[in-house]
Amino acid sequence: MSERTLFVFVYLVLLGLLATTIGVSYLELGPWNPVLNLSIAAAKAFLIVWFFMHLNQSxxxxxxxxxxxxxxxxxxxxxxxxxxxxxxxxxxx
Amino acid sequence: MSTPSALHGPFSEPGQQQEAARLGLWLFIANELMLFGGLFMALTVYRIIHTETTRAASEHLHLWIGGANTAVLLTSSLTMVLAVLAARAGDVRTTVRMLLATAAIGAVFLALKGWEYRLEYDEGLMPGVGPVFPLGASQELFFNFYFVSTGLHAVHLALGIGAVLFFAARLHRGRMDLPHRSTMIEGLGMYWHFVDVVWVFLYPVLYLI
Amino acid sequence: MVLPALGVMSELITAFSHKRIFGYAFVAFSSIAIAVLSFMVWGHHMFVSGQSMYAGFVFSFLSYAVAVPSAIKVYNWTATLYKGRIELKAPLLYALGFIGLFVAGGTTGLILAALAVDVHVHDTYFVVAHFHYIMVGGTVSAYMGALHFWWPKIFGRMYSEFWGRIAALTVFLGFNLTFFPQFILGYLGMPRRYHDYPPEFQFFHVLSSAGALILAFGYLLPLFYLTWSLRHGARAGANPWGAAGLEWTVSSPPPKHNFKEIPTVEHEAYTYPVAYEDK
Known part of the structure; x- marks a missing residue:
């Protein structure tokens, strides 16, 4: 997989996570709402930091x-x- | 990793120089992280004290504008990282185009954010200015947090747009030599992505939970 | 804030006792320990702010913990002095002043770190005296020592040793006269930031004000003799103190490119005693 394809793939995954987090916010899960939404945010942040900010190559x-x-x-x-x-x-x- | 890069200063090999640039940027980003971290800590404390009012106040935000803005920022991060790829390959034209695209998408974010602020102003949700705040003191506190944190983020983004345009102009005029100076585009990108990460957390913390 | 001062101290003590530092690893790692711990003690400012009692325990404990590496440093410096060939020059006088003030400031810090006692002396002169002992008495003394130590290296001139010693002693005496009465005042209940006080506090207030005058004199003195040295001081050689350290191997003041070739260092830090090459 070329770097370009990888970046586009990561981008699509990020958009998917965004859709998930918005979806989760419409469910009534009580204390699990913040847990899920923050975990998704952490996953997104990790993807950005690891791939877009070149930490995988550092x-x-x-x-x-x-x-x-x-x-x-x-x-x-x-x-x-x-x-x-x-x-x-x-x-x- | 094997980016060719102009060697200067105390460095004895290009890889070392690139690592030093990244290290310096990470230290800067760690500083920024603590700046926003203080705000997130304050928001957390506010949530602990006023659990119910926070939830109620957060319902008044425009979830879909914020969501669209998240998508906008993620897209700008993609164009930014493509600019870095082009810069490493020494492709000045594509780099400039991708940088301009990044700046334009960043501007779209600011425009959407401005529109959102406008809607909130009309609803009287902006503390201190405009119509009287309709929801009571403790929800007003939430909106203070909201405007301070998103405002600080917007300032960071505006500075980022300025920096991106500056580099695009320099490249366009042939003042920057690619791929030798691609580390600078990389550093610019790291700042841009960091501003993106801040929003990735601001969005759920303010709008969703 | 005090960390650079601690580094300076190790330089001064070894240079003027011509001895290797006692327990190098302990001195080095205690600096790191102080740096790390001091990021986790902010809550000791908030013992009476409505902070949770349990958080108070944690912050009190962490504040106490800072005393351990600090004490290690003080013990190791004094152990370095033991049986050294001590030259009581101005920088060392400042360094010794630092030890005295740092110990006084540090031990009163322990009193303040105790949750219950802190409620009694919170927001009094006791607190003021404590942090001045560390931040002004201690830290500034070390920095003045550093200034005197590296002055010949920076400008290539020697200052008047006599006046240097007078200034160091004046600062130490003036500082103690200013701030020691404030410990007593604070413990008796004198709050910070008030211009008015009951008549029985008059005596200590007068002592403190008198000390401030002496202290100001001590801090102003170097301004004169150091400026004087720029023109009239004797020329300083490369290594006037017989100190180890790479900066003393080049001329004073250092040339623009201080090392034409990158020097290779094969010995450990503080390889005292250094043979006198140039005095």
């Missing part, structure tokens, strides 16, 4: 640098949510 060090961004984001969310998810009920009043 050296290990470059992949590590890209991953480092995610690590900081994970720190922000883990420690931030450690606060917000453990507050007592009615703390605002």
């Amino acid at each position: 050296a290990g060090l470059v992949r590590l640098a890209a991953f480092a961004g995610l690590v900081w984001l994970a720190l922000l969310f883990t420690l931030g949510l450690a606060d917000w998810l453990t507050r007592p009920d009615g703390w605002m009043s």
Whole structure:
């Protein structure tokens, strides 16, 4: 498969995922709605980052640098949510 | 990988130079990620505090305009990556065409977004300006988040369009040597795709859940 | 912010005791540990902000953890000094001042990292004194030491050693006189950012203000003798301190292309004592 075909294929998969995520948003799945939609978003982001941003052709060090961004984001969310998810009920009043 | 590229500075081989350029761009993108990450964190916290109002407020967004815009941005990413392929092959004409297509599709996104803002303005959903906000204070907070995050994204996209046009003009005038400088088009592409990724997350977080 | 200062410290201590650094790997990795940990301590600013108690535990623990690599560094620097051939020159005086202020600032940091105590001293002069000890006393002292250490390398001139020592001592004394009373004031309940206070605090406030004057004098002194050295200082050789490190192998100030050939380094860092080539 030439690179060109690969990119078009990835693009079609991305459009397919977009259609799926919109479809899922019309279903009433309760807590599974955010889980599914965010997983689809993560899958799309991975495809873009891996193929379009050439991470599949990059050296290990470059992949590590890209991953480092995610690590900081994970720190922000883990420690931030450690606060917000453990507050007592009615703390605002 | 074996892109021929003009060698300069402290580098001893072209591959090393390309990796250094990519590394630098990833560091820049990691910075940008934290900028948007703060907004996403704030949105998450808002969702934890006001779970029901967020859902209610999010229903007022125009899901299909946002969806169409996602498709538009994904298409622009495809043309961008095709521009990079052409640049690596040394095909200046195709590169310029693909860059112009990317900029045009990016402009379509901004136009659609502007139309959407206009609709929201008419409905009074824009906090602080226009008709009185109809839905109460805590939903207004959601719309603040919505306008700040999509606005920041739009600014990034507008800057991207400017950069794409700048490179297209330089190529057109023969000021840039392909395929030797194709790393620059690649870097431009990485920024463009990153702005795309931000939207890929903004769309479900704001419109869908 | 303090990390570059920590790096400078290892340079200064080894150069003026003419000894290899004690426990190189520990000194190096403790820098990384401090860098990593300090990304995860922001919640210690929010102990009384309504933050969840459990998040408070986590942030308190992580803040305590920073003390471990910091202490390793301080112990290793003092161990480096032990039985070294110490030259009490201006840069080393600044470095020793750093150790004193950093220890005082660090140990009071532990007091602040304790959840319950922090509620008592939150938003008081105690906090102000603590972070000034680290960020101004400590960090600026190290940077002043660095300026004096590399001054001959940058401009090719020696400054007045006598005035350099006077300035280093003045800064140390002035700083402690300014901020130590603030620890006491803060613990007694003096809040930050108020111009008014009960009369029994008068004495410490006066001490602190007097210290500020001395401190200002100490910080201004180098401005004069360093400027003076630009014209009248003795010419500096390539390596006036007998320091290891590649920058000391080229002339002062360094030529435009400092290394015509890329130098190959086969020895480890801080290979002291260095033979005096040029003094």
